[in-house]
Amino acid sequence: MDVAFSLDPALPKRRGVEQAIRSAAAQGLLPEGSRMPAARELAADLGVSRGTVVAAIDDLVADGLLVTRPRAGTFVARTPTTVGRAAPEAAPTAPRLDLRPGRPESGSFPAARWAAAVRRAASTALMTNPVDDDGAGSLELRTELAAYLARSRGVETTPASLVVSAGYRSASTVLAVAMRSLGMAEVAIEDPALPGIDHLWRSAGLRVLDLPVDARGARTDRIGRDTDAVVLTPAHQFPLGGALDAERRRDVVAWARRTRRFIVEDDYDGEFRFDRRPVAALQRSAPDQVVYAGSVSKTLDTRLRLGWMALPHDLVAPVRASLLTLTGGVPLLDQLALADLIRSGDYERHVRRQRREYARRHDVLLRALSRVGVPVPGIPAGLQAVVPIATALRPPADADGQIRSGDFVTHSLDRYTRQHAQAPAAVVGFATPPRGTFGTAIDALTRWLQQDPR
Amino acid sequence: MDVAFSLDPALPKRRGVEQAIRSAAAQGLLPEGSRMPAARELAADLGVSRGTVVAAIDDLVADGLLVTRPRAGTFVARTPTTVGRAAPEAAPTAPRLDLRPGRPESGSFPAARWAAAVRRAASTALMTNPVDDDGAGSLELRTELAAYLARSRGVETTPASLVVSAGYRSASTVLAVAMRSLGMAEVAIEDPALPGIDHLWRSAGLRVLDLPVDARGARTDRIGRDTDAVVLTPAHQFPLGGALDAERRRDVVAWARRTRRFIVEDDYDGEFRFDRRPVAALQRSAPDQVVYAGSVSKTLDTRLRLGWMALPHDLVAPVRASLLTLTGGVPLLDQLALADLIRSGDYERHVRRQRREYARRHDVLLRALSRVGVPVPGIPAGLQAVVPIATALRPPADADGQIRSGDFVTHSLDRYTRQHAQAPAAVVGFATPPRGTFGTAIDALTRWLQQDPR
Numbered sequence: 001m002d003v004a005f006s007l008d009p010a011l012p013k014r015r016g017v018e019q020a021i022r023s024a025a026a027q028g029l030l031p032e033g034s035r036m037p038a039a040r041e042l043a044a045d046l047g048v049s050r051g052t053v054v055a056a057i058d059d060l061v062a063d064g065l066l067v068t069r070p071r072a073g074t075f076v077a078r079t080p081t082t083v084g085r086a087a088p089e090a091a092p093t094a095p096r097l098d099l100r101p102g103r104p105e106s107g108s109f110p111a112a113r114w115a116a117a118v119r120r121a122a123s124t125a126l127m128t129n130p131v132d133d134d135g136a137g138s139l140e141l142r143t144e145l146a147a148y149l150a151r152s153r154g155v156e157t158t159p160a161s162l163v164v165s166a167g168y169r170s171a172s173t174v175l176a177v178a179m180r181s182l183g184m185a186e187v188a189i190e191d192p193a194l195p196g197i198d199h200l201w202r203s204a205g206l207r208v209l210d211l212p213v214d215a216r217g218a219r220t221d222r223i224g225r226d227t228d229a230v231v232l233t234p235a236h237q238f239p240l241g242g243a244l245d246a247e248r249r250r251d252v253v254a255w256a257r258r259t260r261r262f263i264v265e266d267d268y269d270g271e272f273r274f275d276r277r278p279v280a281a282l283q284r285s286a287p288d289q290v291v292y293a294g295s296v297s298k299t300l301d302t303r304l305r306l307g308w309m310a311l312p313h314d315l316v317a318p319v320r321a322s323l324l325t326l327t328g329g330v331p332l333l334d335q336l337a338l339a340d341l342i343r344s345g346d347y348e349r350h351v352r353r354q355r356r357e358y359a360r361r362h363d364v365l366l367r368a369l370s371r372v373g374v375p376v377p378g379i380p381a382g383l384q385a386v387v388p389i390a391t392a393l394r395p396p397a398d399a400d401g402q403i404r405s406g407d408f409v410t411h412s413l414d415r416y417t418r419q420h421a422q423a424p425a426a427v428v429g430f431a432t433p434p435r436g437t438f439g440t441a442i443d444a445l446t447r448w449l450q451q452d453p454r
Numbered sequence: 455m456d457v458a459f460s461l462d463p464a465l466p467k468r469r470g471v472e473q474a475i476r477s478a479a480a481q482g483l484l485p486e487g488s489r490m491p492a493a494r495e496l497a498a499d500l501g502v503s504r505g506t507v508v509a510a511i512d513d514l515v516a517d518g519l520l521v522t523r524p525r526a527g528t529f530v531a532r533t534p535t536t537v538g539r540a541a542p543e544a545a546p547t548a549p550r551l552d553l554r555p556g557r558p559e560s561g562s563f564p565a566a567r568w569a570a571a572v573r574r575a576a577s578t579a580l581m582t583n584p585v586d587d588d589g590a591g592s593l594e595l596r597t598e599l600a601a602y603l604a605r606s607r608g609v610e611t612t613p614a615s616l617v618v619s620a621g622y623r624s625a626s627t628v629l630a631v632a633m634r635s636l637g638m639a640e641v642a643i644e645d646p647a648l649p650g651i652d653h654l655w656r657s658a659g660l661r662v663l664d665l666p667v668d669a670r671g672a673r674t675d676r677i678g679r680d681t682d683a684v685v686l687t688p689a690h691q692f693p694l695g696g697a698l699d700a701e702r703r704r705d706v707v708a709w710a711r712r713t714r715r716f717i718v719e720d721d722y723d724g725e726f727r728f729d730r731r732p733v734a735a736l737q738r739s740a741p742d743q744v745v746y747a748g749s750v751s752k753t754l755d756t757r758l759r760l761g762w763m764a765l766p767h768d769l770v771a772p773v774r775a776s777l778l779t780l781t782g783g784v785p786l787l788d789q790l791a792l793a794d795l796i797r798s799g800d801y802e803r804h805v806r807r808q809r810r811e812y813a814r815r816h817d818v819l820l821r822a823l824s825r826v827g828v829p830v831p832g833i834p835a836g837l838q839a840v841v842p843i844a845t846a847l848r849p850p851a852d853a854d855g856q857i858r859s860g861d862f863v864t865h866s867l868d869r870y871t872r873q874h875a876q877a878p879a880a881v882v883g884f885a886t887p888p889r890g891t892f893g894t895a896i897d898a899l900t901r902w903l904q905q906d907p908r
Contacts, residue, residue, distance in 0.1 A: 004605075004606065004607055004608035004731060004732060004733075004734035004735070005608065005734060006608045006733070006734030006735070006738040006739060007739075008738075008739055023610070023738075024608075029604055029605060044730060045730065045731050045733075047700060109576070109580050111573075111576035111577045111580065112573075112576075112577065114572075114576055114787075115569065115572055115573035115576045115577070118568075118569050118572045118573075118787075119565075119566075119569035119572075119573070122563070122565035122566075122568055122569045123565045123566065123569070126563050126565065126755060126757065133757070150483060151483060154459065154460045154478075156477070166620060166624075166759075166781060166782075166785070167781070167782050168782070169779070169780060169781055169782035170620075170624075170780070170781045170782065173627070173780045173781065177657045180657070181657075196778070196779040199779050200779050200780055203631045203634070203635075203658065203659075203776075203779075203780065204657065205657075205659060246501060276498065276499065277499050279460070280459060280460030281460070284460040284462075284477075285460060285461075285462055297782075301580060301786075302782070303580065303587070303783065303785065303786035303787075304785055304786070304787070305620075305781070305782060305783060305784065305785045306785070322657075324650070325623070325650040325653050325654050325657075326623060326624070326627045326654055326657065327620060327621070327623055327624045327627065327759070328620075328621045328622070328623040328624065328756070328759060329757065329759060330759065331620075331757065331758055331759045331760070331785055331788060332755075332757035332758070333568075333572075333757075333758070333788075334785060334787075334788075
C-alpha cells in the first residue's frame with residue numbers, strides 16, 4: 001500500500017490523523033478488507049507520535065471503520081460514503097450531422113501512418129535529439145517545412161526563420177507577448193474572425209482595433225496610425241470566405257514596408273483552393289514584414305495542436321524566447337512524426353486527396369443551395385462556406401452562436417462578429433461529416449433553410 | 455509541377471514575373487531540365503496578361519536561365535545561385551556528460567509502450583472522442599488522473615476539477631491570464647525558482663513579489679498584504695532541494711483560507727522521495743485554495759509537454775476558458791496515450807523503477823561528494839541536488855549560468871536566483887546521464903570541485 005496521508009493543520013493532531021484516514025478511505029484508497037500500515041510507519045509519515053496514531057485508530061475502531069484482529073493487524077472494515085465528490089461527468093457526444101466549421105473530414109486522419117512515424121521517433125529520436133530546446137522546435141521539422149512551404153505556398157523562408165508552434169492560437173499567444181515585449185501596443189484584427197482571438201491579443205496587453213471586412217476582404221484602409229501589426233486571412237477570409245483583392249494586398253504590403261510594421265498572415269487553409277493554383281502567400285512579397293502562420297489543423301486534425309510561423313528576421317529571437325518561457329516548447333514526438341510524413345511525400349498526398357474530396361463537397365453544397373435559391377459568396381476554397389439565412393432563422397443571442405435543427409448543427413455568423421454587424425448567415429463547415437453522412441447533412445441544411453421562418 | 459509563384463507588387467509586372475520565376479528556381483522549386491508551365495497557365499496564376507509572361511520568359515531565355523525547344527516547350531537550363539538563404543543550421547549536440555537539472559534519465563522513456571498507446575488512440579479514439587473541447591482536456595485522462603493523484607500524492611480532486619495542460623509552463627500561462635481576468639494583480643514567487651517563471655506571470659499583467667527561501671523553505675511570512683497568489687514548491691524546493699517545513703505549511707494554508715487567496719503548488723517531482731513515503735500534497739489541506747500542478751516532465755520526458763492542474767472550484771471555468779482561447783487545447787493523442795499508460799499500471803511501474811534508480815544515484819552522488827568534503831543540503835528526493843562550490847568556481851555572468859569543464863556541464867545556482875543572492879553552488883541534475891556514463895559524470899564533477907580555484 002503506497003497511500004499518501006496528509007494532516008489537516010487546522011485540526012488537533014489526534015483528530016487530524018483520524019480525518020486523514022477517513023478521507024483516504026472515502027476516496028477509495030483504503031479498500032474494504034485492506035490492511036492498515038503499522039502505527040509506527042503511519043506516525044513517521046505524518047510526523048506525529050505513535051501514541052497519537054494509536055489513539056486515532058482506537059477512535060476509528062470504535063466508529064466501526066477499522067477493525068483490529070489480534071496477531072494480524074488493523075484492517076479496513078467498511079468504506080465510508082464518499083463526501084464532496086462531484087457526480088461523474090458524461091462525455092459530450094458529437095451531434096450526428098456536424099456542419100460546424102473548422103475541422104477536416106472526420107475519419108480522414110492517416111492514423112496508421114502517423115502512429116508508425118511516432119513509433120520511429122520514440123524509439124530513436126528522443127535519444128539523438130538535442131535536449132536543449134532554444135524555442136525554435138525540431139530542426140528536422142523546420143528543414144522539411146521550409147521546403148514544403150516554398151513548394152506549396154510560395155513562402156520564402158529558411159529553417160532558421162521558422163518556429164514550430166502548438167497550433168495557431170498558441171503561436172499567436174507567443175507572438176503577442178513577444179511583440180508586446182518589443183513595445184508594440186496596437187494590433188488590428190479582422191472583424192469577423194476566429195472567436196476569442198481579440199481576447200488573446202488583449203491578454204498580452206495590446207489594444208485591438210476591429211478591422212471591418214467587405215466583399216473585397218479586410219478594409220486595409222482602416223488600419224490605424226498607431227497600429228503596429230495587422231492580423232489577416234488574405235487567401236480565404238475566415239469565416240466570410242472571400243480573398244483579399246489585389247489592390248488591398250498591394251496596399252497593406254506597401255504600408256508594412258513603408259512604416260516597418262508587421263502583417264500576421266493566418267494561412268489556415270491555404271492548401272485548399274479548388275478552381276486554380278492558390279495565390280502564393282502574402283509573406284513572399286515582404287518576408288521582413290510578414291509573419292506567416294500555418295498548421296495541420298485543417299490538413300490532419302485540429303486536435304494535434306501543431307503549427308508553425310515563418311518569421312521576419314527581427315522577430316526570430318524574441319519569439320523563440322517567448323515560446324520557451326510561456327510554453328517550454330512543443331511536443332517533440334509530434335514534430336518528428338510530421339517531419340517524417342512530409343519527407344516521405346505522404347503529407348502532400350494526403351492533402352491532395354482531401355482537396356479533391358472537399359472540392360467535390362463544395363460543388364455539391366453550392367448546387368444544393370442554388371436549387372433552393374441561396375447564393376453562396378466567397379471563392380471556391382477551404383473547408384467552410386458562408387450561407388445567407390433569413391433574419392428569422394438567426395439564433396437567439398443565448399444560443400452561443402449554435403444553430404441546431406433536429407440532428408444537425410452549424411454555426412451562426414454572429415459567433416464570429418465583434419463590432420461590425422453582418423447580414424444573418426450560417427458558417428457551414430462542409431468538410432467534417434464522414435463520407436457516409438455528408439449527403440444527409442446537406443439535405444438537413446437545405447430543409448432548414450426552406451422552413452417557414454415565422 | 456505544383457509551384458506557387460508570387461508577384462512582388464513593388465515591381466513593374468514584366469520584371470515581377472521574371473523575378474518570381476528566378477526566385478522559384480533559386481529555391482530549387484524548378485530543377486534543371488524541368489519544363490515550365492504554359493505561358494497561358496502562368497498568366498492566369500499570376501493575374502497578368504499572357505503577353506507579359508511571354509516577354510518575361512524571353513528575358514530569362516536571353517539570360518540563359520531558361521531555354522526554349524521548338525515544339526517541346528520552355529525548360530529550366532540552369533539553377534541560379536541561391537541568394538539570401540541562411541547557412542544550414544547545425545543541430546546542437548548535447549554535451550557528453552550532462553549534469554544539468556530538469557530531465558529524467560536519458561533513454562529511460564518507455565518508447566515502445568508509448569507508441570503502442572498512441573497507435574491505439576489514433577486508430578479509434580480520434581473518431582469516438584468528442585470534437586468539442588471545453589478546455590478541460592480528455593475526460594478519459596482526467597478520470598485516470600484523479601485516481602492516480604489521490605493514490606500517489608493524496609490530492610483531493612475530481613475529473614471535473616482537473617484541467618489537462620501542455621506542461622507546467624503552459625499551465626502557468628493559462629492560470630496567470632485566468633487569474634488576471636478575475637482581477638488578481640500580485641503573485642509571490644519563490645526566489646530562486648524555475649528561470650523565467652517571473653517573466654511569464656508579468657507577461658499576463660501581474661506584479662511579481664520575490665519570496666526569499668531559507669533552510670526551512672519559502673519565507674511565507676514575507677507574503678504581501680496585496681498578494682493574491684503564491685507559487686510554491688513545498689515538497690522539494692526548486693532548485694534548493696529542501697522541504698517546506700510543517701509550521702510554514704500550516705501558516706500558508708491558514709493565510710490562504712483566511713484571506714481567500716490562492717496557493718499554486720508546483721509538484722514537479724513529488725513522485726520521487728527516496729527515504730520515506732512522500733508528504734502528501736499541500737492541496738489536500740485546502741482544495742478550495744490550492745491549485746495543484748504536475749506533469750510527466752520528470753517521470754517520462756520533458757519534451758512530451760503534458761501536465762495537469764487540480765483546481766479550486768472557483769477557478770475551473772476561468773482556467774478552461776483561458777486555455778481554450780490561448781492554446782486551443784492540448785494534443786489529444788498524447789492525452790489518450792497517457793490515460794492508457796496509467797490505466798494499465800505501466801505508468802506507476804515506470805515511476806517506481808525510476809525512483810529506485812534515482813535513489814541509487816542520489817546515494818552515489820552524496821557519497822562521492824562526502825569523500826571530497828562537500829556537504830549537500832536538502833532532502834533525499836527528486837532529480838537534482840544543490841552542491842556548494844568555492845566562490846572562485848562561480849561562472850562569469852556572461853556564461854548564462856552554465857558551468858562547463860571538459861566534457862561535463864551543469865548549472866550554476868545563479869541561473870535560478872533573481873533578487874536574493876545565494877552562496878555559490880551548482881545545481882546538479884543527477885538523473886539525466888544514461889546509466890553507462892553516470893559514474894564518469896560524477897567523477898568529472900568531483901574532479902572539478904577539487905580543482906585549485908586560484
